Amino acid sequence: MVIAARDVRLTLGGAEPVEILRGVDLQVAAGESVALLGASGSGKSSLMAVLAGLERATSGSVEVTGLDFAALDEDSLAVARRGRIGIVLQAFHLLPTMTARENVMVPLELQGAGDARARAEAELAAVGLAHRLDHYPAQLSGGEQQRVAIARALAPRPSLVFADEPTGNLDAATGARVVDLLFERRHASDASLVIITHDPELARRCDRIVELADGRLR
Numbered sequence: 001m002v003i004a005a006r007d008v009r010l011t012l013g014g015a016e017p018v019e020i021l022r023g024v025d026l027q028v029a030a031g032e033s034v035a036l037l038g039a040s041g042s043g044k045s046s047l048m049a050v051l052a053g054l055e056r057a058t059s060g061s062v063e064v065t066g067l068d069f070a071a072l073d074e075d076s077l078a079v080a081r082r083g084r085i086g087i088v089l090q091a092f093h094l095l096p097t098m099t100a101r102e103n104v105m106v107p108l109e110l111q112g113a114g115d116a117r118a119r120a121e122a123e124l125a126a127v128g129l130a131h132r133l134d135h136y137p138a139q140l141s142g143g144e145q146q147r148v149a150i151a152r153a154l155a156p157r158p159s160l161v162f163a164d165e166p167t168g169n170l171d172a173a174t175g176a177r178v179v180d181l182l183f184e185r186r187h188a189s190d191a192s193l194v195i196i197t198h199d200p201e202l203a204r205r206c207d208r209i210v211e212l213a214d215g216r217l218r
Contacts, residue, residue: 001063002160002192003028003051008060010046010215020046021057022215030159033186033193035203038212044196047212048162051194052085053077065159083111086153086161086191088182090168092145094137094152100124100144101133104152111156123151126188127181143174147181154185161186164196179205 003026010021020043028034038044049055050062053069062069065084072080094103101120108116124133127147137145146166153161163182167175179202186193195206203209211218 001027002030002032002065003194004061004063005051006061008047008050008057008062010043010050010055011058020215021050023060024212024215024217026051026210026217028160028192028194031190031192032208033183033195033206035206035209036194036196036212037198037200037203037209039198042212043215044212045164048164048194048196052087052162053081082107083156084158084160086156086158088146088149088153088161088163088166090165092137092142092149092169094145094148096137099134099136100129100140100148100151103137103148104155107152107156113156119155120151123155124148126185127151141174142170143178146170146174146178150178150182150185154189154191157189158191160192160194162194162196165198166195167199167202 005024005026008021008024011017011019024047036044046055050057051064067080069077101124104120104123105116108119113119121133124130127150129144129147132140132144166182167178170178183205195202197203
């Protein structure tokens with residue numbers, strides 16, 4: 001299993017704590033694609049944050065890519081994510097002072113790849129942006145920025161990819177093309193994919209659909 005989460009609970013807040021996740025059990029197999037559905041406020045993004053090592057669960061066990069996330073400190077979690085986990089968000093989070101090529105090179109350089117430039121160019125070519133290597137985010141359309149974000153997430157060849165509403169800021173036609181590309185690139189790298197979405201049509205493209213409601217999986 002790429003993900004093995006058991007009885008995961010997340011409580012946030014001080015004087016009046018709020019229980020966000022209420023005993024979630026989720027397993028994701030190697031190479032599997034899973035859609036996580038749920039209304040706003042159901043805890044989808046919080047669950048992704050826990051599974052990606054960006055948020056620490058209050059209790060329960062979280063094993064991701066063979067590592068026990070509960071046993072790792074913040075620095076170790078950052079190292080654990082590197083090269084193992086790719087994340088695509090609806091807010092592209094590209095570095096504005098870096099070109100498309102440089103944005104994709106960042107995780108490769110952090111990984112210590114000696115061929116970061118060549119790999120970044122190859123990944124951008126694979127998403128149809130070979131002609132936009134030296135363009136800055138402000139010079140790219142929303143769809144192009146999301147393609148750069150996908151290239152950046154997948155360039156290190158992670159075994160697990162999270163996509164949180166990856167088409168939320170795109171029009172329908174551009175969003176459809178981005179989704180096609182995300183599945184295509186994920187298949188090429190044989191990665192597991194967890195997509196958070198409100199879109200039932202997108203969810204049906206995945207191997208399995210799970211639904212989160214009020215902090216629990218149905």
